[in-house]
């Protein structure tokens with residue numbers, strides 16, 4: 001079956017045989033797809049420069065068996081201008097997609113979210129908010145959306161000044177006075193996550209803990225390599241600012 | 244590596260570990276060596292064994308060498324204040340051919356988190372030691388112009404800047420003799436972003 005050219009992003013490539021590439025893409029219509037690019041690494045193919053992450057491409061392939069065969073690739077836009085921490089964050093997003101999406105499952109809405117987060121990583125200096133909101137949308141897309149608006153024990157609306165305990169895969173309830181379970185998070189953070197605008201350092205910190213807990217359940221034991229790289233990079237960056 | 248009871252087939256299979264050598268070429272080479280150049284083949288076998296047994300990595304720059312410190316690091320006429328960071332030993336020779344006269348650091352790859360290749364695998368702690376020695380005044384980042392190569396360059400540039408050493412990135416863009424209309428758009432974008440004053 002031939003898949004006509006449409007919007008895709010490359011998530012990862014790996015050298016395959018002498019001149020070919022194994023390519024993981026995120027397709028607007030088909031979700032995560034594995035392709036073989038025959039001869040893609042040959043200079044004459046002109047594909048090596050294009051088949052790179054973080055650029056919106058138009059890709060066509062022929063699908064047969066588990067891996068499709070790349071038929072054509074064209075640029076749809078200039079590469080997303082990621083630099084420094086933005087690059088590290090970009091790899092992190094790609095690794096999340098690789099780990100959490102099954103192959104050949106369409107996620108058209110998440111594709112738009114992905115394109116958006118890439119643009120944000122290129123623009124804003126603080127990537128934290130963009131990453132958190134993308135993580136929420138990703139969890140939603142794979143069927144593990146978070147409950148952010150009500151207390152799961154009482155059913156009442158989340159109040160900004162209360163402290164909640166968020167038990168993994170269940171939801172928020174008022175934090176027990178002694179030994180709260182799960183991640184402790186203020187109502188204000190839950191509300192800000194729901195309206196997609198994190199306002200304070202506290203919200204960013206709590207949101208990070210919550211999402212790490214929820215993503216962790218689906219990522220398994222193997223640590224995210226891109227997360228350690230991102231942290232190592234920020235560490236160096238911080239040591240720069242020391243007097 | 245499986246061995247059959249057929250020495251010729253074993254040789255053909257063994258030859259295929261070389262890049263660019265498929266089954267057909269491997270067979271041609273095997274017959275050629277057996278029929279016309281047994282002496283040359285024996286010599287090759289000896290050189291291969293010696294090289295595989297004795298060549299390791301330079302303790303200073305990670306270049307392939309049979310010595311503790313490679314020639315690039317020990318030659319006095321090379322400028323020790325210049326350090327060029329490259330991905331592979333082949334890049335060392337390419338930069339050298341291009342007239343570069345400083346020293347090198349060879350990463351033996353690039354950062355590729357999704358393949359589990361991080362700072363440690365690239366010997367960046369060794370690079371840090373080299374930078375801390377105080378001799379280096381400029382680090383030239385000559386990693387490949389791929390997303391991974393750029394990521395590696397960004398990561399190392401932070402290490403270098405933290406030590407108050409000048410960092411430069413090799414310029415890239417239009418290849419010599421290249422005509423604009425035939426150049427791919429990624430390359431041209433980079434060439435445009437990296438434009439400089441013209442005098």
Ligand SMILES: [Zn+2]
Nearest residue numbers: 301304313316
């Ligand atoms: Zn050396």
